[in-house]
Amino acid sequence: MAEIKNNNAAGEQAKCLPRHIAIILDGNGRWAKNRSMPRSAGHFAGAENFRKIATYCQEIGVEYLTVYAFSTENWKRPEDEVGGIMRLLDKYLREAISDMEKKHIRMKVFGDVSRLSPELQSLVKKTDEITSHVEGFQANICLNYGGRAEIVRAAELYAEDFASGKVTEPLTEKMLSDYMYSAGIPDPELIIRPGGEYRLSNFLLWQCAYSEFYYTDTLWPDFSEKELDKAIAAYSSRDRRFGGVKA
Ligand code: IPE
Numbered sequence: 001m002a003e004i005k006n007n008n009a010a011g012e013q014a015k016c017l018p019r020h021i022a023i024i025l026d027g028n029g030r031w032a033k034n035r036s037m038p039r040s041a042g043h044f045a046g047a048e049n050f051r052k053i054a055t056y057c058q059e060i061g062v063e064y065l066t067v068y069a070f071s072t073e074n075w076k077r078p079e080d081e082v083g084g085i086m087r088l089l090d091k092y093l094r095e096a097i098s099d100m101e102k103k104h105i106r107m108k109v110f111g112d113v114s115r116l117s118p119e120l121q122s123l124v125k126k127t128d129e130i131t132s133h134v135e136g137f138q139a140n141i142c143l144n145y146g147g148r149a150e151i152v153r154a155a156e157l158y159a160e161d162f163a164s165g166k167v168t169e170p171l172t173e174k175m176l177s178d179y180m181y182s183a184g185i186p187d188p189e190l191i192i193r194p195g196g197e198y199r200l201s202n203f204l205l206w207q208c209a210y211s212e213f214y215y216t217d218t219l220w221p222d223f224s225e226k227e228l229d230k231a232i233a234a235y236s237s238r239d240r241r242f243g244g245v246k247a
């Protein structure tokens with residue numbers, strides 16, 4: 001279990017701190033609309049908030065933070081909104097690349113990056129290179145990510161390895177997990193959805209089997225460190241039985 005590194009409200013929950021928290025970054029558009037601003041301003045505010053919450057997760061000792069930033073379904077949005085999100089990703093990946101070593105941050109992109117621009121693809125490659133030699137907190141950014149697409153991809157990769165003889169054993173749950181983008185990372189104990197919707201929207205379908213869910217009406221750009229403490233406190237009060245019975 002991770003140790004809390006500083007003294008804050010979540011510190012009281014030290015024993016129940018999740019190793020892995022996943023967040024669906026939802027509500028940027030409504031946040032902007034409430035302020036009569038363009039949706040792009042909401043995405044900008046959401047990206048700034050990601051930086052704040054990721055820093056906080058690292059401070060309190062969370063080991064992995066996985067965020068849903070752009071789904072396989074989000075391409076349905078107007079071209080200028082998608083273009084704006086991609087420009088923001090470019091900016092944040094560049095800033096992350098210059099900070100990762102200094103701040104001990106590992107970064108992975110989960111999703112099919114082949115549909116991203118060559119510039120974004122090379123930034124993703126660069127984050128992978130840095131991640132391979134940095135130790136510490138890991139942020140996973142789900143980009144052009146869909147849970148179903150991830151499961152299909154994993155099945156295809158296994159089938160290829162089986163056909164080529166690289167793998168000879170019949171498929172198990174553990175093996176399929178190792179073909180997911182999240183290979184080697186514990187499943188998220190806690191999944192948070194701000195923005196008032198009660199659905200997964202194709203997020204981490206394989207990994208969420210025993211995750212605890214926390215929903216809040218707070219829109220993502222307003223989701224504060226205090227809100228995260230509340231989500232962790234709610235998580236720590238849950239009785240996780242994994243199909244068994246209480247001792
Ligand atoms: C989440 O905020 C960001 C993405 C899905 C890219 P939304 O843009 O979905 O915000 P709402 O749900 O319209 O408020």
Ligand code: IPE
Pocket residue numbers: 024025026027068069070071074197199201
């Ligand atoms: C989920 O939010 C996807 C991301 C946050 C990246 P959406 O706004 O796309 O989800 P729906 O359309 O409300 O289900």
Ligand code: MG
Pocket residue numbers: 026027028195
């Ligand atoms: Mg939304």
